[in-house]
Ligand code: AMP
């Protein structure tokens with residue numbers, strides 16, 4: 001059910017959880033210092049408790065309440081990208097319950113670029129906020145998606161459709177050089193331009209056997225619709241009536257309700273991806289075929305799109 005900001009603040013202060021809009025996807029917000037509220041978040045989502053949560057903040061004072069010994073790159077990156085779709089992994093302060101970080105001594109922190117989110121967090125203090133979907137479903141990018149997931153109802157702050165549509169870039173600043181744990185709208189290249197030094201991508205190097213799990217959440221399959229997702233080389237002459245087709249090259253694709261065409265607008269494809277996944281499931285399609293993406297260098301959203309679609313296809317597990 002849609003609620004007002006004042007009600008959301010009251011609910012969170014009393015230990016409840018509220019779905020709220022951000023520029024990436026909708027989050028399921030709870031008081032980051034309230035263990036009961038955080039337990040409730042894991043229960044509602046059906047999320048495994050070793051999958052740590054991102055803490056959302058609205059100002060520096062709140063950062064200082066959850067993190068300490070801020071790495072030297074932090075300030076520059078904050079100036080360049082906050083509020084925005086960059087999550088930074090920082091050394092955790094004692095105040096943050098272990099439940100938030102899955103027992104890690106680091107904490108993931110982000111300042112979202114959305115007026116409603118910022119207003120909310122200013123009044124409640126730091127909020128843990130995983131993507132608000134039920135575990136195993138694609139992240140919600142509209143209030144309707146939340147109604148689909150929570151038949152029992154959930155309090156929602158309505159912010160319309162999420163502008164970016166894919167989850168934030170996660171950057172680990174507690175190691176040198178900093179490492180991208182999840183690609184998002186902010187690219188390694190943009191980060192390097194700000195810090196002046198290299199950034200690695202953990203998927204591009206082999207992990208040693210003794211290394212602890214980098215980011216526990218990354219081992220779980222996210223982003224998967226019920227329909228089978230496949231890469232497609234070319235669209236068939238006759239469309240399969242059980243398939244939704246997602247295409248993005250500049251060709252003149254036929255105007256057809258089963259074809260979602262993006263004409264090289266990768267920002268729009270990113271914004272729509274989870275909605276198309278959910279639409280396919282809602283309408284009972286069994287398959288989704290997606291045209292192969294071009295090189296990561298050709299658009300800043302490609303890396304994140306490739307990561308989410310590969311997970312949905314299920315070939316990287
Ligand atoms: P979600 O909230 O669904 O967007 O997922 C948050 C992601 O952030 C998960 O994949 C977590 O594993 C990751 N994450 C959160 N906190 C940490 C941390 N302290 N270190 C590494 N990864 C983290």
Ligand code: MG
Nearest residue numbers: 130131139222
């Ligand atoms: Mg998620």
